[in-house]
Amino acid sequence: MTKPPLTLHLAAPRGFCAGVDRAIKIVELALKKWGAPVYVRHEIVHNRYVVDGLRAKGAVFVEELDECPNDRPVIFSAHGVPKSVPEEAARRNMIAVDATCPLVTKVHLETQRHHEQGRQLIMIGHAGHPETVGTMGQAPEGAVLLIETVEDVATLQVADPDRLAYVTQTTLSVDDTAEIVAALQARFPGIEGPAREDICYATTNRQAAVKAIAPKIDALIVIGAPNSSNSLRLVEVGRTGGCPNAQLVQRAGDIDWAALEGARDVGLTAGASAPEALVNEVIDALRDCFDVTVELVETAVERIEFKIPKALREAEEAA
Numbered sequence: 076m077t078k079p080p081l082t083l084h085l086a087a088p089r090g091f092c093a094g095v096d097r098a099i100k101i102v103e104l105a106l107k108k109w110g111a112p113v114y115v116r117h118e119i120v121h122n123r124y125v126v127d128g129l130r131a132k133g134a135v136f137v138e139e140l141d142e143c144p145n146d147r148p149v150i151f152s153a154h155g156v157p158k159s160v161p162e163e164a165a166r167r168n169m170i171a172v173d174a175t176c177p178l179v180t181k182v183h184l185e186t187q188r189h190h191e192q193g194r195q196l197i198m199i200g201h202a203g204h205p206e207t208v209g210t211m212g213q214a215p216e217g218a219v220l221l222i223e224t225v226e227d228v229a230t231l232q233v234a235d236p237d238r239l240a241y242v243t244q245t246t247l248s249v250d251d252t253a254e255i256v257a258a259l260q261a262r263f264p265g266i267e268g269p270a271r272e273d274i275c276y277a278t279t280n281r282q283a284a285v286k287a288i289a290p291k292i293d294a295l296i297v298i299g300a301p302n303s304s305n306s307l308r309l310v311e312v313g314r315t316g317g318c319p320n321a322q323l324v325q326r327a328g329d330i331d332w333a334a335l336e337g338a339r340d341v342g343l344t345a346g347a348s349a350p351e352a353l354v355n356e357v358i359d360a361l362r363d364c365f366d367v368t369v370e371l372v373e374t375a376v377e378r379i380e381f382k383i384p385k386a387l388r389e390a391e392e393a394a
């Protein structure tokens with residue numbers, strides 16, 4: 076039987092970013108240096124395939140530090156943790172390795188600086204997301220106000236409108252965040268913000284690639300986890316950018332084939348925590364049903380790499 080033709084518009088950049096790459100490497104090197112088990116507070120990155128792979132090598136994933144024994148190393152996930160977490164690990168004399176992405180750490184430092192300089196902080200982010208919890212936890216409880224939408228700006232109650240600063244989660248929608256920042260600046264003209272926005276290069280680049288593809292396609296597949304902020308934003312960007320038929324899948328087995336019926340042009344991308352193996356798995360599944368021609372849509376080239384923490388450099392050199 077002849078298969079229907081399908082042009083697959085493959086976004087680039089897609090998938091793993093430098094922060095995710097580094098976090099996974101940190102867990103692997105820690106296992107090499109200290110042996111199993113190594114404890115990891117929260118999923119190291121939001122991807123089940125990655126987490127299961129590390130679990131098979133001896134990583135133990137927990138949600139809180141009190142689930143870790145004192146005599147085994149603990150790693151903090153790429154999303155970052157509130158200040159109280161490393162403080163508690165130090166109090167318990169634990170070996171702790173911080174896999175927080177350096178671009179999240181940058182936002183932590185901004186938060187601390189503004190708080191020390193007496194400014195009230197407003198964080199633009201998603202309630203309950205570990206990165207938001209970690210960033211808000213850089214200042215005492217109640218010192219950082221969280222907003223999620225433009226509408227939230229109107230109802231904000233601040234102590235002193237002339238002593239305000241804002242920070243953002245790194246994985247938000249570039250366009251939605253620009254609107255929220257504009258609303259903040261309109262209401263509080265003296266508000267301070269980051270010199271360069273907090274949304275990271277990987278989030279920005281992956282959204283730009285989807286924007287370039289969206290108007291040309293009948294359907295979009297985004298590979299990522301339902302709790303991955305940057306993957307969810309890629310689905311939204313696809314929908315608002317011209318492709319309402321956008322789906323999030325964790326693996327090829329999740330593809331909604333009915334949504335691809337009659338499609339001739341399909342876009343494919345992956346969130347920053349999704350490995351390339353899953354992209355290849357989805358392409359293979361599409362090839363089973365369609366006569367696929369892959370067209371790469373490259374809107375940026377990424378060459379960023381982050382250093383491994385000192386405690387693991389020897390293990391890295393020996394690898």
Ligand code: SF4
Pocket residue numbers: 092093094095153176177178179245246275276277278305347
């Ligand atoms: Fe770092 Fe951005 Fe990757 Fe998050 S998405 S780990 S902030 S580079």
